[in-house]
Amino acid sequence: MSRDPGPGTLQDTLAWALALIARGVADRRHAFHTPVLATTGLDGAPQARTVVLRGLDPAARQLRLHTDARAGKVAELAAEPRAALLFYDAAAQLQLRLSGRATLHRDDAVADAAWAASREFSRMCYAITPAPGQPVPAPPPAPLDSEAGRPHFCVVILHLARLESLHLAASGHRRARFDWDAGGALASTWLVP
Numbered sequence: 001m002s003r004d005p006g007p008g009t010l011q012d013t014l015a016w017a018l019a020l021i022a023r024g025v026a027d028r029r030h031a032f033h034t035p036v037l038a039t040t041g042l043d044g045a046p047q048a049r050t051v052v053l054r055g056l057d058p059a060a061r062q063l064r065l066h067t068d069a070r071a072g073k074v075a076e077l078a079a080e081p082r083a084a085l086l087f088y089d090a091a092a093q094l095q096l097r098l099s100g101r102a103t104l105h106r107d108d109a110v111a112d113a114a115w116a117a118s119r120e121f122s123r124m125c126y127a128i129t130p131a132p133g134q135p136v137p138a139p140p141p142a143p144l145d146s147e148a149g150r151p152h153f154c155v156v157i158l159h160l161a162r163l164e165s166l167h168l169a170a171s172g173h174r175r176a177r178f179d180w181d182a183g184g185a186l187a188s189t190w191l192v193p
Helices: 010-026 072-079 109-117 120-127 146-152
Strands: 036-040 046-050 053-057 062-068 082-089 094-105 153-167 174-180 186-191
Touching (some): 010 186, 062 072, 094 109
Antiparallel strands (some): 036 082, 053 062
């Protein structure tokens, strides 16, 4: 358990959380680089999987993920765009739960810019055949043509509506919730941990 009590104000808590998420975008070794994305399955059951965080725009309250358009999460988000991301940093003893609505981008400027900024190795992941999640008799070979992945590339933007932080500390746990309304107005409160 952390001895650091963490930020003392709601404003500082939100700034700390967003700074750590930004670090997760930039540092692939940081715990926040790979959060868990939760969606509602097409059968109504919850679905969760680890994803790679690719971008954060704190002013617009948007987080960016990349995925294969053929993956189940894309169909799930198309049917029910509400989603959640769970971040956990064991060293900092910090859990963040984020939720909002996702938008999907395949053939637009958002997807084009994200594709152009992606490394060749990352692009190759989207060229896998058959589609992700399909049964196969043996693991398929790694794709070699990165451009073959572009038709399958999809950007998921999570438009943040809520962020909840829980920091575990020997001096007392701290839990806070931040809610944004449709107009972007922020309501913040401490919660009992």
